[in-house]
Amino acid sequence: MTITEPAYAKLNLTLDILGKRPDGYHDLRMVMQSINLKDTVSVTFKERQGITLVTNLNYLPRDHNNIAVKAAELFFRETGIAPVGLTIRVDKHIPVAAGMAGGSSDGAAVLRILRRALAPDLPEADLEAMALQVGSDVPYCVRGGTALAEGRGEVLTDLPPLPDCLLVICKPGFPISTPELFSQVRLHRLRCHPDTAGITAALSGGDLPGVCRRVYNVFEDVLPRKYRAVGEIKRQLMDLEADAACMTGSGPTVFGVFTDELQARRAVETLRRDYPQTFLTRPVGRCAPADKCG
Ligand code: C5P
Numbered sequence: 001m002t003i004t005e006p007a008y009a010k011l012n013l014t015l016d017i018l019g020k021r022p023d024g025y026h027d028l029r030m031v032m033q034s035i036n037l038k039d040t041v042s043v044t045f046k047e048r049q050g051i052t053l054v055t056n057l058n059y060l061p062r063d064h065n066n067i068a069v070k071a072a073e074l075f076f077r078e079t080g081i082a083p084v085g086l087t088i089r090v091d092k093h094i095p096v097a098a099g100m101a102g103g104s105s106d107g108a109a110v111l112r113i114l115r116r117a118l119a120p121d122l123p124e125a126d127l128e129a130m131a132l133q134v135g136s137d138v139p140y141c142v143r144g145g146t147a148l149a150e151g152r153g154e155v156l157t158d159l160p161p162l163p164d165c166l167l168v169i170c171k172p173g174f175p176i177s178t179p180e181l182f183s184q185v186r187l188h189r190l191r192c193h194p195d196t197a198g199i200t201a202a203l204s205g206g207d208l209p210g211v212c213r214r215v216y217n218v219f220e221d222v223l224p225r226k227y228r229a230v231g232e233i234k235r236q237l238m239d240l241e242a243d244a245a246c247m248t249g250s251g252p253t254v255f256g257v258f259t260d261e262l263q264a265r266r267a268v269e270t271l272r273r274d275y276p277q278t279f280l281t282r283p284v285g286r287c288a289p290a291d292k293c294g
């Protein structure tokens with residue numbers, strides 16, 4: 001038996017860092033949005049024990065250092081279900097180490113598939129608690145859609161969907177390490193913070209211009225100079241008539257929000273000349289439990 005699920009990328013419409021926690025992590029407040037740029041994850045259940053990972057990107061780890069394998073191992077450990085043999089196939093299209101939770105989304109898709117096949121009565125909250133042990137973004141990725149994520153990222157509140165728009169995604173050719181960027185943050189020096197209440201109110205009112213005005217990521221304010229391409233892409237997107245442009249997560253991917261499809265397509269064409277990993281995407285809604293995802 002094989003089950004396949006889409007693993008959508010996410011964008012941060014906002015990202016705020018509120019404080020450092022005793023466990024070494026940071027308390028965050030983020031408005032997250034799934035987009036239709038996706039990996040495809042399939043799990044084949046086998047007679048023979050063991051977890052095998054197959055992927056189209058041969059430089060990715062294939063052992064427990066891959067978040068998809070880690071998620072499967074954790075699922076069996078936490079549910080107490082006797083492990084069965086699995087082949088996990090991950091067709092990756094989301095850029096890696098890009099701030100779009102590609103790996104987290106693969107892990108979340110594995111958890112959704114295993115619940116559907118082996119523990120259909122497992123509550124969503126239990127699955128999300130398990131997901132947190134895999135990574136801070138994984139609980140959000142289990143549900144997807146538009147959501148406020150607080151705490152480490154696991155305290156989730158569904159929000160009204162982002163009004164339909166086009167999202168141009170542009171990933172420059174270097175990765176940014178999340179721990180490295182967190183280490184740049186001096187909390188007392190963060191002078192600007194996103195207007196999270198304002199953006200959630202704008203979402204509730206279906207007010208896309210109100211959302212665009214409030215798109216903001218505090219990581220941009222601590223980006224080392226070597227990552228200045230991020231600012232350059234933002235400027236290019238605004239020059240190309242985006243209604244907003246912002247870095248997502250810990251970067252380096254930048255997204256631009258457009259309402260006019262021709263302008264969005266023109267932006268993709270222009271940016272692709274310098275940045276081959278440029279995509280035209282749209283927002284997608286919440287992954288419902290079981291087989292209603294997508
Ligand atoms: O949870 P995850 O493994 O995805 O986090 C990667 C790194 O990002 C952590 O090791 C930590 O340095 C940082 N992080 C943080 N606070 C969070 C989430 C991540 O400091 N809420």
